[in-house]
Amino acid sequence: MKNQPDTILLGHGSGGKLSHDLITELFARHFDNDILRQQSDSAIIENPGSQMAFTTDSFVVDPIFFPGGDIGKLAIAGTVNDLAVSGAIPKYLSVGFIIEEGFAYKDLERIVITMAKEIKKAGVKIVTGDTKVVDRGKCDKVFINSSGIGILDKKNVHISSGSHIKAGDKIIINGSIGDHGMAVMAARNDLNISADILSDCACLHDLIQSALEASDQIRFMRDATRGGLGTVIAELAKGKDFGIHLHEDQLIISEGVRGMCELLGFDPIYVANEGKVVMLVAAEDAQSVLAALKKHKSGTNSTIIGEITNDHPGKAWIETQVGGKRIIEMLSGQQLPRIC
Amino acid sequence: MKYIDEYRDKDIVLMLAKEIKKASTKPIRLMEVCGGHTMSIQKYGIPYLLPETVELISGPGCPVCVTSRSYIDRAVAYSRLEDVIITTYGDLIRVPGSTSSLDKEKAKGADIRIVYSILDALMIAKENRHKKIVFLGIGFETTAPSSAAGIIKAQMAGISNFYVYSAHKVMPPAMETLIDEGVLIDGYIGPGHVSTITGEGIYMNIPEKFGLGVVISGFEPVDLMQSILMLVRQFENADPKVEIEYTRAVKPEGNIKAQEMLDEVFEYRDDWWRGLGVLKNSGLKIREKYAMYDAEEQIEVEVEELKEPKGCICGDILRGVNKPKDCKLFGNVCTPSNPVGSCMVSSEGSCAAYYLYNR
Numbered sequence: 253m254k255n256q257p258d259t260i261l262l263g264h265g266s267g268g269k270l271s272h273d274l275i276t277e278l279f280a281r282h283f284d285n286d287i288l289r290q291q292s293d294s295a296i297i298e299n300p301g302s303q304m305a306f307t308t309d310s311f312v313v314d315p316i317f318f319p320g321g322d323i324g325k326l327a328i329a330g331t332v333n334d335l336a337v338s339g340a341i342p343k344y345l346s347v348g349f350i351i352e353e354g355f356a357y358k359d360l361e362r363i364v365i366t367m368a369k370e371i372k373k374a375g376v377k378i379v380t381g382d383t384k385v386v387d388r389g390k391c392d393k394v395f396i397n398s399s400g401i402g403i404l405d406k407k408n409v410h411i412s413s414g415s416h417i418k419a420g421d422k423i424i425i426n427g428s429i430g431d432h433g434m435a436v437m438a439a440r441n442d443l444n445i446s447a448d449i450l451s452d453c454a455c456l457h458d459l460i461q462s463a464l465e466a467s468d469q470i471r472f473m474r475d476a477t478r479g480g481l482g483t484v485i486a487e488l489a490k491g492k493d494f495g496i497h498l499h500e501d502q503l504i505i506s507e508g509v510r511g512m513c514e515l516l517g518f519d520p521i522y523v524a525n526e527g528k529v530v531m532l533v534a535a536e537d538a539q540s541v542l543a544a545l546k547k548h549k550s551g552t553n554s555t556i557i558g559e560i561t562n563d564h565p566g567k568a569w570i571e572t573q574v575g576g577k578r579i580i581e582m583l584s585g586q587q588l589p590r591i592c
Numbered sequence: 593m594k595y596i597d598e599y600r601d602k603d604i605v606l607m608l609a610k611e612i613k614k615a616s617t618k619p620i621r622l623m624e625v626c627g628g629h630t631m632s633i634q635k636y637g638i639p640y641l642l643p644e645t646v647e648l649i650s651g652p653g654c655p656v657c658v659t660s661r662s663y664i665d666r667a668v669a670y671s672r673l674e675d676v677i678i679t680t681y682g683d684l685i686r687v688p689g690s691t692s693s694l695d696k697e698k699a700k701g702a703d704i705r706i707v708y709s710i711l712d713a714l715m716i717a718k719e720n721r722h723k724k725i726v727f728l729g730i731g732f733e734t735t736a737p738s739s740a741a742g743i744i745k746a747q748m749a750g751i752s753n754f755y756v757y758s759a760h761k762v763m764p765p766a767m768e769t770l771i772d773e774g775v776l777i778d779g780y781i782g783p784g785h786v787s788t789i790t791g792e793g794i795y796m797n798i799p800e801k802f803g804l805g806v807v808i809s810g811f812e813p814v815d816l817m818q819s820i821l822m823l824v825r826q827f828e829n830a831d832p833k834v835e836i837e838y839t840r841a842v843k844p845e846g847n848i849k850a851q852e853m854l855d856e857v858f859e860y861r862d863d864w865w866r867g868l869g870v871l872k873n874s875g876l877k878i879r880e881k882y883a884m885y886d887a888e889e890q891i892e893v894e895v896e897e898l899k900e901p902k903g904c905i906c907g908d909i910l911r912g913v914n915k916p917k918d919c920k921l922f923g924n925v926c927t928p929s930n931p932v933g934s935c936m937v938s939s940e941g942s943c944a945a946y947y948l949y950n951r
Contacts, residue, residue: 443708501602510593519635574605574813576637578949 265385339408627940791846
């Protein structure tokens with residue numbers, strides 16, 4: 253910005269001159285595209301002539317910068333992934349910022365630049381946005397909401413509900429679990445833990461796209477964010493006429509994540525991820541999907557971790573690493589606050 | 593992870609399972625006293641690996657679970673005082689009191705902070721000289737020495753706005769009371785962390801007076817299976833004794849320095865345990881010498897009238913008389929997100945462990 257301010261002032265959210273400057277010289281500059289450039293009250297977008305997926309998410313992660321990402325990257329990847337796991341191709345995003353008075357302009361710029369980088373990677377456009385500034389102490393640094401629209405091919409409509417799931421389907425995850433949650437926890441100063449853990453935060457649209465190209469028998473997808481893999485699996489089984497069987501020894505958990513979980517008493521299967529998709533695939537296509545996933549940077553460690561079964565309908569069981577068996581329940585209460 | 597993976601080795605666990613099956617001819621009921629053991633047993637699916645003759649029951653060794661509702665009520669009352677900051681381990685915050693809980697008070701604006709060590713609480717005291725910092729001292733012989741160390745440290749550093757509200761308890765009286773009361777137990781999987789401090793001596797009464805074996809166990813699946821095997825063998829050979837399986841952490845004499853610190857700061861008092869009632873010399877009170885750090889002595893509050901919830905059988909579960917599934921509230925009215933009894937709150941509580949891993 254020409255006279256770049258040091259900090260965000262209440263006036264930056266006033267709708268007046270300061271707001272205008274912030275929008276044109278920061279947001280519009282980095283997020284620039286033909287639709288946003290219109291600067292009208294609503295974004296006008298083409299009717300794609302197909303079904304659409306629509307999602308929203310708010311991000312309040314603390315700290316806002318953590319190893320492997322920041323709140324901006326999360327805000328883009330989180331919404332892009334919600335669309336992608338529904339089988340949709342992400343197209344348009346909205347972003348809303350709630351900023352605490354006194355927030356460093358440089359930090360905001362850094363976040364906006366990461367977001368710009370991510371949307372470019374994901375091939376999506378930010379077509380509308382909003383900024384509010386609240387008094388110091390009324391929010392913590394910056395909160396971001398992002399919504400997204402994606403185009404959904406008819407043949408993929410069943411994926412988000414999982415209505416085609418059958419006994420025998422294989423369960424695949426695209427790598428290690430627990431990285432995001434533990435990276436954020438380690439980055440919090442109050443724990444005084446130094447650990448070499450990077451958040452797995454990433455847009456998964458292209459990884460998912462190549463899985464969809466490799467097989468037309470992908471039965472279900474969900475990103476394993478808050479509540480982790482365990483909650484996705486438990487939710488999936490609940491009330492269904494099939495059961496789920498997982499193999500704990502097939503789960504990949506990095507040394508750092510395991511160490512921190514030991515220390516803090518967390519079970520890694522309930523720790524948040526931000527770049528992991530749980531995929532159910534017909535058994536005969538599992539290997540080809542696995543091969544397709546492994547070609548991607550965020551899928552090199554993809555593994556089959558379990559299967560759908562006719563036994564114990566409505567319940568998810570895991571064979572533990574020592575050969576015992578236990579049930580997987582949804583995470584209840586809050587294991588980790590403000591993780592995304 | 594080194595020093596952990598060895599104790600989670602599937603082949604060793606399965607081999608121990610075979611040995612247990614071979615050794616066990618008569619039905620045996622073993623109580624894991626410690627909540628950490630309960631959690632580990634459920635997490636690794638240990639019951640699934642045991643023969644029908646071996647039954648595991650959970651005991652009273654979850655500090656949050658045995659703590660009285662009136663303790664929570666008093667902590668809630670402290671938190672409502674303008675000049676008080678409550679510092680606590682996370683487990684306690686959701687435990688229901690008579691009409692409120694610490695997390696409800698926190699939502700209403702009380703200054704309640706979760707700490708991972710008493711040293712964090714001391715730090716907060718240093719940074720907030722005009723406030724009274726109350727640390728909720730909860731736990732058995734494992735955490736009590738750190739409360740003692742905190743008080744000694746506060747004295748050395750001249751921190752005078754720091755108080756401990758002690759609910760600390762000691763394990764052996766509860767273990768003896770259970771047998772005395774006629775709970776059917778054939779042996780104890782002895783607490784691992786408590787014993788690192790106390791050593792094995794505190795359990796000697798149990799084989800000598802009551803004829804039951806105690807094996808002090810570690811928390812990994814290999815530890816637990818090995819301890820079960822040792823207890824089965826003792827039982828089959830009618831040779832009850834105190835043995836240490838967890839030799840990599842527990843010395844027979846324990847941690848003398850921690851014991852000395854405990855003794856310096858605390859003295860025994862009769863204390864109330866959920867499910868067991870008042871047990872003689874089972875609680876730890878701060879000695880008069882350190883009374884200026886004792887919240888009960890220094891901070892006066894009015895505490896609401898005690899109300900116990902209807903239908904909750906936490907007490908029977910803690911005594912091993914009933915299992916969580918026997919409770920009418922379990923899983924429908926009482927869940928970890930809406931706990932009625934303390935056993936559903938703590939990550940070491942039997943009900944929480946069963947809810948999460950064995951419904």
